[in-house]
């Protein structure tokens with residue numbers, strides 16, 4: 069079996085938000101007007117933000133004696149995801165390779181999953197998505213489609229939930245390419261856009277079930293930790309502590 | 312031709328066929344409010360849920376609060392009326408119909424809230440075609456559906472004999488469709504023995520069945536919140552807490568509806584004080600239980616001081632949600648006070664200076680003045696002084712004492728006005744319970760673990776749809792009671808028969824024990 073996982077080395081992350089931009093273009097995440105962003109409606113599948121967010125936990129100190137940390141945050145693709153358990157129509161589900169998928173053609177927009185996800189990685193389309201000018205002509209044409217199924221970077225209708233998919237369309241393309249070239253699929257061929265782009269080379273991607281893979285080796289590192297381990301979700305995004 | 316008491320005819324049947332201008336003007340106002348709501352909803356459909364104040368992280372808002380609130384109100388009815396029927400409480404007779412109607416309409420309006428809240432209402436039926444059993448939302452869809460079907464049946468069945476009465480006593484001047492309607496709804500009721508027997512049996516069975524369904528409905532609604540791992544929601548107490556809250560707000564709504572029906576239709580003889588008093592006792596008990604649950608829930612949160620939960624707790628007690636939270640507490644305290652204190656004050660207390668109306672008024676006004684100065688003072692030095700914690704504390708204590716003194720005087724006035732007291736309590740409870748749901752839903756959503764804290768401001772869209780929902784609720788109620796009698800005529804008649812029979816029976820008192828008898832028998836002490 070395969071279990072796709074990501075490792076993010078916080079020591080190497082420079083908080084440039086290159087991953088966020090790469091994700092936006094790979095996955096056609098709709099931009100929103102600044103006024104809407106101020107209302108908290110921006111859609112950032114891959115967010116980079118100061119951590120912790122809870123002011124009671126922050127020990128940042130007074131300027132100039134401050135300590136500031138940033139954390140890049142995709143979907144954790146939890147082993148035990150609270151989001152899929154609450155979805156009433158199976159619009160979100162975990163596939164056998166551990167990727168938590170989201171079907172825009174099925175979602176009824178009840179936002180139960182957005183409420184249930186402890187990481188806040190799920191976003192709702194409050195308006196019809198719009199791209200200005202030429203941006204419109206440069207959307208990623210990839211889409212995953214079938215009867216009653218619409219996933220991946222396909223432009224979402226208003227009123228549905230979306231989230232990071234580990235660029236599942238790239239997995240499909242890599243598998244298809246291997247098939248066309250009549251060779252075995254090599255996990256190295258599959259990389260989400262954020263991993264590929266990362267300025268500090270802080271991100272690694274691979275199969276957690278393969279004990280030789282980079283992610284498996286890093287998982288055993290004493291620096292390895294997961295976000296909100298106490299909520300029992302068992303994320304497959306593993307962070308490497310700073311310092 | 313079924314028998315009908317002439318008094319019942321005059322009070323309960325005749326008003327159904329005469330409609331005054333007041334009725335139509337109220338209907339017009341309600342329709343206007345509903346029209347506004349429809350307009351706003353169409354806008355929301357066209358432009359998306361961005362028209363509301365919801366955002367990330369407050370993914371749910373007023374619609375969810377309304378949903379929990381209305382479904383809670385729905386427990387008035389069937390649950391209360393079923394419990395009262397099962398326990399054979401005689402005083403339930405005049406109130407069951409109103410209670411059951413509240414249930415049916417609150418469920419309709421409550422379910423609408425979910426539809427407003429959906430991003431894709433066109434896919435609503437996916438809930439049934441693609442339903443996934445693990446989701447609490449699906450449990451909810453099922454239990455609400457079951458409850459709705461159950462309560463509509465439960466509303467309808469006891470109406471059958473009344474429908475037959477209406478069919479037989481429909482005045483000539485009434486429109487033809489009404490006579491037809493009653494004929495169809497009466498299902499050929501002739502009032503013979505077999506029919507009565509079957510009806511009684513069916514009602515009895517349904518009354519027992521509906522109680523667990525009703526309990527499950529609000530438990531499951533609480534599980535929508537409690538099965539997540541979000542701070543402040545993930546609590547085992549939520550099931551019973553919500554059920555208690557639901558019955559509590561249900562009784563409040565029932566009292567309000569009952570009193571309006573009583574006043575508007577002039578049914579004082581039917582809704583006797585006894586019904587008020589007995590249901591009032593249940594109400595007082597629910598108030599106490601509610602305080603107990605709320606205290607238990609908040610105490611554990613406060614003592615635990617967990618990093619994720621504590622901010623939620625803090626936001627309610629002294630943060631941005633504090634006004635709503637304390638308003639809720641004060642309203643509930645008022646509800647408890649106006650029901651209990653006037654009853655336990657001795658009649659003689661009137662003469663004490665503490666209970667003079669003059670003192671009550673002045674201390675009430677003073678309490679409000681202190682409150683306003685403390686919270687809205689623009690005067691610089693004063694505001695600065697008031698921002699010191701100790702001074703603030705003293706200010707709050709003064710305001711509270713004045714408030715209580717005002718309440719004491721007011722209690723004397725309420726002592727002889729029990730219905731007024733209960734209505735005040737009911738209004739306080741209904742508003743308080745809406746706030747309670749708000750205080751559960753909003754603070755947790757705005758204090759998530761990994762998103763910066765936020766606040767949620769509803770917009771006019773949510774306001775309009777909420778107003779329209781209440782208007783729709785009232786409209787359904789009015790139309791229903793224009794078509795059908797507000798009181799179950801046959802149950803009242805049955806009650807009268809029972810009372811008359813009881814008056815006939817000579818209760819065999821225990822024979823006076825004592826010497827004379829013994830002496831007669833030849834015994835000696």
Ligand code: SF4
Nearest residue numbers: 143144146149151185
């Ligand atoms: S991070 Fe959130 S959205 Fe992603 S799998 Fe876990 S619970 Fe679901």
Ligand code: SF4
Nearest residue numbers: 155175176178179181
């Ligand atoms: S918003 Fe969509 S994906 Fe999320 S729980 Fe509801 S139906 Fe499922």
